[in-house]
Amino acid sequence: xxxxxxxxxxxxxxxxxxxxxxxxxxxxxxxxxxxxxxxxxxxxxxxxxxxxxxxxxxxxxxxxxxxxxxxxxxxxxxxxxxxxxxxxxxxxxxxxxxxxxxxxxxxxxxxxxxxxxxxxxxxxxxxxxxxxxxxxxxxxxxxxxxxxxxxxxxxxxxxxxxxxxxxxxxxxxxxxxxxxxxxxxxxxxxxxxxxxxxxxxxxxxxxxxxxxxxxxxxxxxxxxxxxxxxxxxxxxxxxxxxxxxxxxxxxxxxxxxxxxxxxxxxxxxxxxxxxxxxxxxxxxxxxxxxxxxxxxxxxxxxxxxxxxxxxxxxxxxxxxxxxxxxxxxxxxxxxxxxxxxxxxxxxxxxxxxxxxxxxxxxxxxxxxxxxxxxxxxxxxxxxxxxxxxxxxxxxxxxxxxxxxxxxxxxxxxxxxxxxxxxxxxxxx
RNA sequence: GGCGCCUUGGCCGAGUGGUUAGGCAGAGGCCUGCAAAGCCUCGUACAGCAGUUCGAAUCUGCUAGGCGCCUCCA
Numbered sequence: 069x070x071x072x073x074x075x076x077x078x079x080x081x082x083x084x085x086x087x088x089x090x091x092x093x094x095x096x097x098x099x100x101x102x103x104x105x106x107x108x109x110x111x112x113x114x115x116x117x118x119x120x121x122x123x124x125x126x127x128x129x130x131x132x133x134x135x136x137x138x139x140x141x142x143x144x145x146x147x148x149x150x151x152x153x154x155x156x157x158x159x160x161x162x163x164x165x166x167x168x169x170x171x172x173x174x175x176x177x178x179x180x181x182x183x184x185x186x187x188x189x190x191x192x193x194x195x196x197x198x199x200x201x202x203x204x205x206x207x208x209x210x211x212x213x214x215x216x217x218x219x220x221x222x223x224x225x226x227x228x229x230x231x232x233x234x235x236x237x238x239x240x241x242x243x244x245x246x247x248x249x250x251x252x253x254x255x256x257x258x259x260x261x262x263x264x265x266x267x268x269x270x271x272x273x274x275x276x277x278x279x280x281x282x283x284x285x286x287x288x289x290x291x292x293x294x295x296x297x298x299x300x301x302x303x304x305x306x307x308x309x310x311x312x313x314x315x316x317x318x319x320x321x322x323x324x325x326x327x328x329x330x331x332x333x334x335x336x337x338x339x340x341x342x343x344x345x346x347x348x349x350x351x352x353x354x355x356x357x358x359x360x361x362x363x364x365x366x367x368x369x370x371x372x373x374x375x376x377x378x379x380x381x382x383x384x385x386x387x388x389x390x391x392x393x394x395x396x397x398x399x400x401x402x403x404x405x406x407x408x409x410x411x412x413x414x415x416x417x418x419x420x421x422x423x424x425x426x427x428x429x430x431x432x433x434x435x436x437x438x439x440x441x442x443x444x445x446x447x448x449x450x451x452x453x454x455x456x457x458x459x460x461x462x463x464x465x466x467x468x469x470x471x472x473x474x475x476x477x478x479x480x481x482x483x484x485x486x487x488x489x490x491x492x493x494x495x496x
Numbered sequence: 497g498g499c500g501c502c503u504u505g506g507c508c509g510a511g512u513g514g515u516u517a518g519g520c521a522g523a524g525g526c527c528u529g530c531a532a533a534g535c536c537u538c539g540u541a542c543a544g545c546a547g548u549u550c551g552a553a554u555c556u557g558c559u560a561g562g563c564g565c566c567u568c569c570a
Contacts, residue, residue: 077500094570102570109570139568218565219499226498226566266568288570293499295569318501319564328569355508355519361501361563363508371508371520378519381533401510410510413518420535465529472531483533490533 069123069403071284072359074292074314075217079405082313083283088126091116092274092311094287094295095174097134098155099143102162103334104349104364105320105327109287111350112317112358112406114168116284118433119402131171132273133159135178136253136263146252152178162337166346168435175273177264181255184264184272187302188242188257196305200233202245202260206267206298208238211305217314218293240298241265267298274299275308285311289359290326292316318361327364335364345495348373350436354408375412377495379419379431380439384483384490388422398430408434443493449480453491456482 069082082089093113096102113129120127135152144151156176164170177184188204191197196210208214208222215222227237246254246261254261264272274282280303287296296314303310319326322333340349352372356362397417401410411430418427428440445453456471475482476494483490 096570097568106570137568215499220566221498224498224566229567286570289501289564290569291565293565294567317570319570321563324562326564326569330567330569357510359501360509367520368508374520375508375518385534407510409508409519410517413510416518460529463529469530481532484528484531485533486527492533 069120070405071313071315072405074316075311077219080313085120085124086126087120087283088128089120089284090128090130090278090282091284091286092130092132092270092278092282093171093285094270094291095131095133096155096159097137097139098152098159099137099139100155100329101158101336101338102155103327103329104337104340105288105334107163107166107337107340107349108317108320108353108358110163111166111168111353112315113286114166114171115408115434116286116315116406118168118435119406122433123399123403128173129171130173130175130274130277132270133174133176134266134269135176136269137266141251145250148252149178158338162341165337165341166350166435167438173277175277177269177273178253180269180273180276181257181264183276184268185243185255185257187268187272187275188264190306191242191302194306196302197242198235199243199259202243202262203231203233203241204243204259205234205239206242206302206305207235208240208301209236211301213304214238214301215297217300218297220293220297240267240294242268242302267295268302270295271299271302271310274310275303280306280308280310282311284313284315286315286317289316289319290328315358317358318356321361321363323365324363326361340364340369344369344373347436347439348376350434351376351379351412354412354434357409358406373495375416376436376439379415379427379436380495381492382419382422382427383424383440383442384492385424386422387424390425391423392426394418394421394423395426395429398426402433445480445491445493449475449478449491452478453480453482453489457489460484 070079073080093109096106117127117129133156140148140152197204197206215225225238242265243259243262244265254263300310327334352369355372398411398414401407415427415430431437452471452475456468459467472482479494481492481494483492
């Protein structure tokens, strides 16, 4: 299995099965309903895990919940903890609707403060961080490799979060002293009441679960700098190898621009799922390479929906003799940097060729196995269909067409065959 | 300004040196009482310019356009 690695900007080979392959994929900051772009790292991560397991790997996925953050304090003054809990539930509900299961671990920053504090203490002890007036900052100058992940020269890195307390404008906060007027949650620490900075939680949680080294760290392309750059710095400053491979998914775009809450051009996951259904959205994501941007528009999602129906219809057609040898083309596409558009093309070829067993198995990798299962028609539908079949064989086409309309009104389509008919539920 | 990515037929989107991607939409046909579903046929595309090469969508350079990060961001 080969994957593109941001750190080396090249396609690298994964350790051979059974691995293990331990993945950490950055999750959401929980202050609002997540948008459909936020679904991409989750979906891609769950697909990776699914494929790795299907090919004999021991794969694990950590997906963190950032429930301590300025955005949360801003969005719910005085009630930030309640908002974080509610928004976490939304996120789990929305991502759960994709039918891909749960990550193996869903650590929360609020439940990892001990590990975070311990991590910061180690950084201070090794002179990679310093405490001042209740804040703690990472000393960027102490880590010569700073900037390597995002390909920036350390001396060109600009000031992060301007602040007069810092030794160096590039330094970033590991711990922030509590600001009682705006921050209604805090934790005690050796530096006083406060709360963790954003970047440290991922280093601490990843290492708390996996130890100092693991295989894959993923997230959106917009996290490369500063978030992931700071994570590597924190961990490697302590001599920990941290992630071996970095995977960054492309951004979802809306009318040509990145969909993001700060631009306000978002469709929430909830809205997207309600409008199109989870299966269509999965096909939508499948149709583009995980590293490339995708435009979210009615037109592109409608194309995905049409493809989904084509694949679904395959299961109403006669099956050909199973040909296990054809699995290889599908596998090869995914082994090659997880090329899902190429794999999707193979699914269509199987659909046309009547390789229904392969098609079902291939769909299952992506959480789409459900489309292989046809809905059972309720008794009144079965009865209408029987009557229409009768009318048809009596060549009473007027009644036949009327009954067909009645079925359509109930959401069912009759597909006549030479030797009978199929009853298929209309997909909306 | 710094770093990086992208540009394929009406649309989405693989491919990365030489033989069909695949899909959506559209046209014609087959099938059907008519449909639906399916099947068959039809596009001969690779931003532009220059170069390397026997040969380039695929490599190199330049130009144009677009996007991302450099501040919170999946």
